[in-house]
Amino acid sequence: MVSTCTIVIPTYNEEKNIVNIAKAIREAYPEFRILFMDDNSTDRGKELIDELNDPLTKVFVRKPEDRGLGASVLQGFEIAETDYAICMDCDFQHPIATLQGIYDELEKGADLCVGRRNSRMSMGFKRAFGSEAFELFCKINMKFHGVQTTKDMMSGLFGLRCDKFRPEIQSNWDNFEIQGWKVLMDLLKYAPEKLKVSYVRYEFGLRAEGESHLNPKVPIMTVHQLWGFGKFIAKFLAKMYHIDYYAMYPKEKK
Numbered sequence: 108m109v110s111t112c113t114i115v116i117p118t119y120n121e122e123k124n125i126v127n128i129a130k131a132i133r134e135a136y137p138e139f140r141i142l143f144m145d146d147n148s149t150d151r152g153k154e155l156i157d158e159l160n161d162p163l164t165k166v167f168v169r170k171p172e173d174r175g176l177g178a179s180v181l182q183g184f185e186i187a188e189t190d191y192a193i194c195m196d197c198d199f200q201h202p203i204a205t206l207q208g209i210y211d212e213l214e215k216g217a218d219l220c221v222g223r224r225n226s227r228m229s230m231g232f233k234r235a236f237g238s239e240a241f242e243l244f245c246k247i248n249m250k251f252h253g254v255q256t257t258k259d260m261m262s263g264l265f266g267l268r269c270d271k272f273r274p275e276i277q278s279n280w281d282n283f284e285i286q287g288w289k290v291l292m293d294l295l296k297y298a299p300e301k302l303k304v305s306y307v308r309y310e311f312g313l314r315a316e317g318e319s320h321l322n323p324k325v326p327i328m329t330v331h332q333l334w335g336f337g338k339f340i341a342k343f344l345a346k347m348y349h350i351d352y353y354a355m356y357p358k359e360k361k
């Protein structure tokens with residue numbers, strides 16, 4: 108069977124989930140490729156996947172100096188050898204069953220299909236509220252700059268047509284927030300044309316196993332994606348969290 112879709116999974120130290128997720132995707136979608144984009148995990152994840160001996164499942168170990176969740180996803184889209192790529196997390200927060208709906212939308216002609224969460228409350232009220240507030244702030248900024256937005260731009264579950272986005276990724280590599288987590292927002296920001304967008308709703312779950320990688324740099328990097336005003340807010344947040352902004356962005360040091 109010909110593979111037309113790659114599931115791109117940014118991965119860091121997910122040995123407690125990696126085999127389960129690979130098996131669950133394989134069982135539901137025998138023909139999909141699975142590409143774990145690993146940032147030099149220190150655990151046995153790669154070994155465990157290699158032991159599965161599945162020709163359509165690979166762990167791509169990235170260069171240590173290029174570490175970044177955003178960079179991992181974007182590089183995954185770039186090297187996927189299929190018509191479509193769908194990005195999802197490695198911890199079962201994104202239901203495997205939703206991949207079918209996203210694939211179907213791409214087959215019907217969407218350039219981009221966004222997994223849209225029914226609710227974010229599984230993250231707890233504080234995080235869910237913060238996520239919604241951040242999204243609104245980002246949306247207003249993007250609209251102000253005349254950039255296309257989508258619902259649930261913070262979603263880590265979305266699929267796209269590789270041929271549509273590969274040139275954008277290649278020509279904007281240095282502009283992307285490569286260590287950032289909001290890849291969809293960056294792809295919208297640099298999209299060369301109006302995209303055909305569709306949605307598939309899903310229930311956002313809880314991390315199955317292992318530890319969260321969320322840290323205070325994530326909101327800083329998210330607002331940093333938003334032009335001058337965003338960078339101003341990023342500096343403010345960095346100060347609030349006692350993080351050295353110029354260590355994160357040395358090129359901005361005057």
Ligand SMILES: Nc1nc2c(ncn2[C@@H]2O[C@H](COP(=O)(O)OP(=O)(O)OP(=O)(O)O)[C@@H](O)[C@H]2O)c(=O)[nH]1
Nearest residue numbers: 117118119144146175176179196197314319320321
């Ligand atoms: N390649 C790569 N993947 C990463 C990195 N940091 C996190 N990830 C992966 O990105 C995905 C999202 O990270 P999570 O730790 O689940 O973040 P989260 O979903 O906001 O946090 P939880 O709700 O607690 O799970 C997971 O698949 C991680 O393994 C990184 O630096 N590089």
Ligand SMILES: [Mg+2]
Nearest residue numbers: 196198200314
């Ligand atoms: Mg998670």
